[in-house]
Amino acid sequence: MRSESAAPTLDERQPARLVPRPLPKLLSIVIPMFNEEDVFPLLRERLSKLKSTWGCAVEILLVDDCSRDRTPALSMDWAQADRDIKVIRLSRNFGHQIATTAGLHFARGDAVVMLDADLQDPPELIGQMLRDYCDGYDVVYGQRIDREGETAFKLLTARFFYLLMRRLVVRNLPENTGDFRLMSRRVVDHLKRLREHDRFLRGLVTWMGYEQKALPYHRDARGAGQTKYTLLKMIHLATNAILSFSDLPLRMIIWLGMLTVGVSAALIVFVLYKYVTDPARFVPGYASLAIMISFFSGMILTALGMLGLYVGRIYTEVLSRPLFLVAETANLGAEPASVAAEPPPDAESVLRP
Numbered sequence: 001m002r003s004e005s006a007a008p009t010l011d012e013r014q015p016a017r018l019v020p021r022p023l024p025k026l027l028s029i030v031i032p033m034f035n036e037e038d039v040f041p042l043l044r045e046r047l048s049k050l051k052s053t054w055g056c057a058v059e060i061l062l063v064d065d066c067s068r069d070r071t072p073a074l075s076m077d078w079a080q081a082d083r084d085i086k087v088i089r090l091s092r093n094f095g096h097q098i099a100t101t102a103g104l105h106f107a108r109g110d111a112v113v114m115l116d117a118d119l120q121d122p123p124e125l126i127g128q129m130l131r132d133y134c135d136g137y138d139v140v141y142g143q144r145i146d147r148e149g150e151t152a153f154k155l156l157t158a159r160f161f162y163l164l165m166r167r168l169v170v171r172n173l174p175e176n177t178g179d180f181r182l183m184s185r186r187v188v189d190h191l192k193r194l195r196e197h198d199r200f201l202r203g204l205v206t207w208m209g210y211e212q213k214a215l216p217y218h219r220d221a222r223g224a225g226q227t228k229y230t231l232l233k234m235i236h237l238a239t240n241a242i243l244s245f246s247d248l249p250l251r252m253i254i255w256l257g258m259l260t261v262g263v264s265a266a267l268i269v270f271v272l273y274k275y276v277t278d279p280a281r282f283v284p285g286y287a288s289l290a291i292m293i294s295f296f297s298g299m300i301l302t303a304l305g306m307l308g309l310y311v312g313r314i315y316t317e318v319l320s321r322p323l324f325l326v327a328e329t330a331n332l333g334a335e336p337a338s339v340a341a342e343p344p345p346d347a348e349s350v351l352r353p
């Protein structure tokens with residue numbers, strides 16, 4: 001029914017039609033952070049080193065999702081030392097997807113990278129992403145070959161999630177991708193126009209099309225600290241993903257309804273048959289009545305619940321509240337510092353791979 005299910009996967013698509021372009025004048029890196037004080041020093045060190053090697057001006061947007069630890073203080077520190085570091089502190093915890101969205105909103109670069117704070121996705125890959133950007137790709141997404149240091153439970157749930165998503169929902173959602181990706185300005189601008197509250201960014205970016213490229217890499221263990229995705233948050237993300245891209249639950253109600261009608265029709269035939277052939281022994285039973293009543297009320301409740309999920313979404317969209325509120329910022333208006341004086345070692349290869 002949905003056109004997505006017939007769409008070819010990204011990998012099956014025809015060879016890309018690419019128009020080469022120069023390095024971005026400004027590269028934005030958006031990093032959502034929630035209680036990341038443990039990994040912060042590592043992140044700062046690695047990005048500070050890398051920043052000057054990309055051959056273009058860089059702004060790093062640290063979106064603090066209302067952390068309860070020293071993350072905001074550390075961010076402000078870094079912003080004070082380097083005006084390319086911009087801090088956006090949200091008024092409360094809005095969650096990973098919205099925090100990233102807030103960063104995208106303020107990013108001004110011609111190319112924008114979304115990166116997690118925990119260094120599971122190596123920022124060193126951004127160099128290669130830039131090369132692909134210069135080749136003409138609009139989206140370059142990291143695709144994990146393996147995941148280190150994650151629990152069997154996390155791996156299993158992640159696997160199940162992608163299976164479900166690819167089978168039922170966005171068939172061309174690339175497997176084993178997170179939000180780590182580079183996007184061109186036009187993709188970011190389109191993304192900013194999608195205002196839905198319950199967002200599943202990687203699904204939205206896949207939906208957008210353009211020339212997209214996978215960049216395979218080994219996913220490291222978290223640099224430090226604990227995962228901020230609780231089981232509940234993962235379930236929430238999966239529900240969002242399904243509800244944003246599929247009317248499958250709604251269609252399932254119809255199947256369920258038809259099945260129910262079929263079963264009850266068979267029941268009626270059976271009861272009539274008993275009534276005609278063996279009227280003496282036919283006792284209308286409370287048991288079957290009770291079973292039927294509970295069965296059907298179960299079905300009705302399920303159907304209502306599913307409708308409720310969608311109605312609830314209509315409700316939140318109709319409210320059209322802002323997606324996020326900002327409490328505090330630093331350096332947002334600052335012009336990017338000029339590009340590093342020393343030429344990056346691989347500038348040549350970045351421009352012309």
Ligand code: UDP
Nearest residue numbers: 032033034065095096099116117227228229
């Ligand atoms: N994050 C956030 N708000 C939250 C939860 C997480 O901004 O409510 C950030 C977190 O700091 C990290 C990124 O989102 O930079 C991904 O989170 P995490 O690494 O915990 O997720 P996982 O990799 O375990 O799925």
Ligand code: MG
Nearest residue numbers: 116118120222
């Ligand atoms: Mg992580």
